[in-house]
Every structure is written in structure tokens, then in C-alpha cells.
Amino acid sequence: xxxxxxxxxxxxxxxxxxxDELIDNGYTxxxxxxxxxxxxxxxAKRPDYLNSQVELQIGDVRDxxxxxxxxxxxxxxxxxxxxxxVGQSMYQIKDYTEVNNLGTAVLLEQLIKNPVKKLVVASSxxxxxxxxxxxxxxxxxxxxxxxxxxxxxxxxxxxxxxSILSPVPTPENKKPNLSSVYALSKYxxxxxxxxxxxxxxxxxxxxxxxxxxGTRQALSNPYTGVLAIFASRLLNERAPMIFEDGLQKRDFxxxxxxxxxxxxxxxxxxxxxxxFNIGSGRQYTVIELAERLAAVMKKxxxxxxxxxxxxxxxxxxxxxISKARELLDFEPKIDLEDGLAELADWLKDQIAIDNVNxxxxxxxxxxxxx
Ligand code: NAD
Ligand code: UD1
Numbered sequence: 001x002x003x004x005x006x007x008x009x010x011x012x013x014x015x016x017x018x019x020d021e022l023i024d025n026g027y028t029x030x031x032x033x034x035x036x037x038x039x040x041x042x043x044a045k046r047p048d049y050l051n052s053q054v055e056l057q058i059g060d061v062r063d064x065x066x067x068x069x070x071x072x073x074x075x076x077x078x079x080x081x082x083x084x085x086v087g088q089s090m091y092q093i094k095d096y097t098e099v100n101n102l103g104t105a106v107l108l109e110q111l112i113k114n115p116v117k118k119l120v121v122a123s124s125x126x127x128x129x130x131x132x133x134x135x136x137x138x139x140x141x142x143x144x145x146x147x148x149x150x151x152x153x154x155x156x157x158x159x160x161x162x163s164i165l166s167p168v169p170t171p172e173n174k175k176p177n178l179s180s181v182y183a184l185s186k187y188x189x190x191x192x193x194x195x196x197x198x199x200x201x202x203x204x205x206x207x208x209x210x211x212x213x214g215t216r217q218a219l220s221n222p223y224t225g226v227l228a229i230f231a232s233r234l235l236n237e238r239a240p241m242i243f244e245d246g247l248q249k250r251d252f253x254x255x256x257x258x259x260x261x262x263x264x265x266x267x268x269x270x271x272x273x274x275x276f277n278i279g280s281g282r283q284y285t286v287i288e289l290a291e292r293l294a295a296v297m298k299k300x301x302x303x304x305x306x307x308x309x310x311x312x313x314x315x316x317x318x319x320x321i322s323k324a325r326e327l328l329d330f331e332p333k334i335d336l337e338d339g340l341a342e343l344a345d346w347l348k349d350q351i352a353i354d355n356v357n358x359x360x361x362x363x364x365x366x367x368x369x370x
Contacts, residue, residue, distance in 0.1 A: 009061075012033065038218070086312050111202060117202075118205070158316070171320040206274075219235070220354075278330070281318075284336065292340055
């Protein structure tokens with residue numbers, strides 16, 4: 001056996017794929033997860049997809065006794081447990097801050113008492129806010145923001161005084177620009193882990209994940225990632241609802257590529273005490289995603305472009321992954337076409353409760369869509 005790994009949030013989407021990756025490579029895995037009802041449904045039972053070799057400890061990252069117990073005999077910790085919805089974070093501020101920020105603080109205090117050989121924390125591209133932009137002459141713009149008046153007039157693109165700016169790949173050294181409670185909490189998690197790791201000699205790596213897709217993403221959670229939301233709509237014969245004009249760009253990476261990147265971050269000392277973008281290095285518009293997903297699911301349903309803006313959202317962001325390529329030897333392997341085909345195959349047997357309308361009303365009633 002190579003070593004024993006604890007994954008907080010290990011029953012979730014990324015955590016369960018990471019568990020498979022680690023078990024396939026000879027590691028023993030324990031998961032600490034509270035089986036949050038928003039992700040796992042009200043009956044909160046061990047998910048069928050979770051590898052049978054995973055030792056699941058049902059418990060909360062905010063509970064120091066549960067965390068202390070989960071750390072017994074552990075060599076490496078992946079800290080993935082979090083609440084993950086950007087929109088929802090703008091009104092469940094206390095819950096997001098408790099689970100994401102306080103949960104990390106509890107884990108770190110227990111790690112001081114029970115140090116491990118390595119800590120890897122799931123950070124997010126959301127900490128950048130807007131990605132990096134450049135003007136026609138190639139001059140970079142690193143702290144762009146759109147103003148609400150422009151958004152109300154459907155002027156979606158980023159501009160300076162003279163012209164529209166073009167998005168370019170975002171490297172790790174772009175200054176953070178936090179535009180949601182969720183993003184703030186991810187930055188807090190990242191910094192807390194790196195800072196505490198350094199002080200107590202626990203080699204630590206923060207991985208800034210871009211938009212991840214694949215099987216096992218919680219379909220009935222209306223605050224989950226966009227592809228799972230679109231899949232849930234399509235399974236219920238409804239049109240995906242697109243914010244803005246659908247031409248916003250993101251970097252979609254398959255969850256199995258992410259799981260491999262996580263393992264490399266654990267195994268390679270070149271990853272220690274550093275941050276890495278984990279994305280595909282490619283860019284897709286949200287409307288293209290909706291259309292391609294409908295096509296692979298064989299649904300003749302056009303997306304509905306709402307022209308609405310979700311407070312906290314950004315226009316474009318996609319990854320510069322040269323640092324992960326160089327220091328982690330990481331190369332994404334699954335292209336979007338194959339990844340969507342695999343997703344569609346899994347979706348055929350899934351039932352999704354479409355809670356998107358309910359979530360839209362929740363956001364709109366709080367003035368969180370414009
Ligand atoms: P997920 O919701 O599928 O998994 C999160 C897991 O954490 C769930 O199983 C949930 O039950 C558990 N959890 C929630 N609160 C908990 C608590 N208080 N105590 C213990 N467990 C708790 O989400 P995911 O997409 O797998 O996200 C995993 C991590 O990756 C998160 O930290 C998220 O911020 C980060 N991330 C995800 C993406 C993405 O595109 N999915 C991108 C960037 C970062
Ligand atoms: C997602 C993750 C977040 C992660 C971040 C990193 C979830 C819930 N959120 O946030 O944890 O840190 O990626 O990249 O997994 N959109 C629509 N219609 C919808 C839903 C979304 O048009 O019904 C659009 C949004 O406006 C946005 C894009 O799709 O432009 C992506 O949205 P979303 O999947 O929520 O991702 P992020 O906010 O990027």
C-alpha cells in the first residue's frame with residue numbers, strides 16, 4: 001500500500017472520482033462527508049457510485065471531533081468539502097462562510113495536532129474574478145469589472161475607454177479579484193492552508209480548478225455547475241436557460257483529468273507550497289456547451305437566452321496551464337467531444353428533479369439577477 005489518504009467532501013462529484021484514481025494507483029482512501037442534502041438528496045445515504053473500497057465517515061468538517069477521528073493514521077489530506085454555488089453564496093452568506101472558511105480553520109487546527117505529509121486544497125478560478133484581458137495592441141488588463149448600467153443595456157463585453165477588450169488565458173500570477181461570497185471563501189481556504197502549511201512544515205498545494213464536468217455531478221442541485229444544470233433541464237424536456245447572451249467563455253475540464261492532476265499534486269514535491277491552475281487550456285462559450293450537450297443527448301431543444309445577469313458572475317475566464325504542465329507534468333487527456341459522449345451515456349439512466357425554476361425565483365426575489 002502506498003499510503004492512506006483522507007478526502008473531505010469525498011462522497012461528492014470530484015471527491016468520488018479522486019477516490020477511484022487513488023485506489024487504482026494503490027492508495028487507501030477515507031472520505032469525510034456530511035452527505036449534504038442539497039447534493040445527495042434528503043435521505044442522504046452512501047452514494048451508489050462511491051468506490052466500495054472507500055471508508056466513508058459521515059461527519060461535518062466543522063466538527064472538530066469528527067475531523068480529529070478522520071485524521072487518524074492519515075498521510076495526505078485533500079480538502080474538497082465545501083458549498084459550491086456562486087449564486088446561492090450571495091444570500092446564504094453565513095452557511096457558506098461557516099462550511100468553507102470555518103470548516104477549513106477547524107481542519108487546520110486538527111492538522112497542527114496531527115500533521116500529515118501533504119495537504120492539497122481545492123481552490124477555484126473564481127478567485128480571479130474576471131480573467132485576464134488585452135487590448136488590440138496586446139496591453140494586458142488584469143482588474144477589469146463590468147458596471148451594472150452596461151449590463152442593464154445588454155453591453156456584455158469588457159471594454160476600456162476606446163474599445164472592447166479580448167480575453168486571454170489567465171495565469172496564476174493574475175491578481176485575485178473576488179466578486180462573490182463563494183470566491184472570497186475559496187481564496188480564504190487557499191490562503192489559510194498555504195499559510196498554516198508553511199508555519200507547521202506541512203507541504204501544501206492549492207489547485208485552482210476551472211469549470212469541471214463529468215458523471216456524478218449532482219443533477220438535482222440547481223446551484224451546481226452549468227453542464228449538470230443544463231443536463232437536468234434537458235432530461236426534463238426543458239430548455240437550458242442561458243444567462244447574458246450565452247457568449248461568455250469558460251474552460252471546461254473533465255473530472256477524470258482533474259482527479260489525475262490531484263494525484264500529481266500529492267506525489268510531486270515540485271507542487272509543494274504553490275498554486276496551480278487546473279483547466280483544459282481551451283475555451284468554449286456557454287451557448288455552444290448547451291447546444292453540444294443537447295446534441296449528444298439527442299434532444300431537439302434550443303437553449304433559451306434570457307439576457308439576465310447573475311450577480312457575482314464574470315464574463316470570460318479560461319486557464320493558462322503552462323505552470324501545471326511544467327511542474328506537475330500535467331496534460332489534460334479527455335477532449336470535450338469524448339467527455340460529453342461519456343456524460344450523455346451516463347445521463348440516460350439518471351433521473352433529475354429540475355429545481356432550476358425554484359432557484360431562479362430565489363435569486364430574482366433577492367435582486368440577485370439583473
Ligand atoms: P460537490 O458538491 O459534488 O462535493 C462537495 C462534497 O462536500 C459533497 O459530497 C458534500 O456532501 C460535502 N460537504 C458539503 N458540506 C460539508 C460539510 N460541512 N462537511 C463535510 N462534507 C461536506 O462539489 P464538487 O464539484 O465535487 O466540489 C469539490 C470541491 O471542488 C469544492 O471545494 C469546490 O469549491 C471545488 N471546485 C469545484 C469546481 C467545479 O467545477 N465542480 C470548480 C472549482 C472548485
Ligand atoms: C463553477 C463552480 C465553482 C467553481 C468554478 C470554477 C459549481 C456550482 N460552481 O462556478 O464551484 O469554483 O466553477 O470554475 O460547480 N450559466 C447559465 N445558465 C445556468 C447556469 C450557469 O448560463 O443555468 C452560466 C453562468 O452565467 C456562467 C457559466 O454558465 O457564465 C458558468 O456557470 P457555473 O457553472 O455556475 O460556474 P461558475 O460560476 O464558473
